[in-house]
Amino acid sequence: MTFAFRSVVLAVAFTAAVLSxxxxxxxxxxxxxxxxxxxxxxxxxxxxxxxxxxxxxxxxNHYPLLRKEVEMGRLLKVxxxxxxxxxTEDGRWDYRVTIIFKNAAVANESFDEDALKKQxxxxxxxxxxxxxxxFTILEAHWDLPIKTVDLDK
Numbered sequence: 001m002t003f004a005f006r007s008v009v010l011a012v013a014f015t016a017a018v019l020s021x022x023x024x025x026x027x028x029x030x031x032x033x034x035x036x037x038x039x040x041x042x043x044x045x046x047x048x049x050x051x052x053x054x055x056x057x058x059x060x061n062h063y064p065l066l067r068k069e070v071e072m073g074r075l076l077k078v079x080x081x082x083x084x085x086x087x088t089e090d091g092r093w094d095y096r097v098t099i100i101f102k103n104a105a106v107a108n109e110s111f112d113e114d115a116l117k118k119q120x121x122x123x124x125x126x127x128x129x130x131x132x133x134x135f136t137i138l139e140a141h142w143d144l145p146i147k148t149v150d151l152d153k
Contacts, residue, residue: 037076038104038145042097045140051094057134058095061127064120065113066099074111076100093140107145 046054058080069075077100086092101107121127135141 036103038101038107039148040099040101040107041144041146042099043093043140043142043144044095044097044138045093046095047137047139050137054134054137055095057130058097061121061130061134065116066097068116068120074102074106076102 044054044058063078066075066078070078077098079098081096081098082094117127118124
């Protein structure tokens with residue numbers, strides 16, 4: 001069974017299990033507050049041997065956009081982590097980018113990055129080509145909104 005097929009089968013099984021499980025009303029979380037920061041982790045898994053190239057392209061073409069959004073106040077903070085040691089192939093990721101948005105509304109509203117891209121990268125042909133390459137060398141990418149659990153409640 002291929003990795004992609006196994007992933008699809010697991011995703012379908014997980015979704016079916018979640019949808020068929022009753023959830024008591026008191027277990028549901030409250031909606032995110034408009035004034036609280038909203039955290040999302042973005043995971044990137046590059047093809048073997050291409051993690052350094054991915055990082056180089058990320059730093060050149062995507063990180064400047066994120067920094068600009070911090071300057072604008074949309075984002076509060078951005079940082080990247082990578083695992084110190086290797087893991088199993090199923091759980092492997094090469095980079096995790098954590099973005100703290102000003103709030104959940106900002107994280108979910110549409111935002112036109114095109115004007116920023118044109119401002120920061122006047123050579124759009126090169127920019128588009130390098131961004132295409134950055135995603136071509138990815139094996140997987142997923143986004144994970146994070147909710148803090150208050151252990152003292």
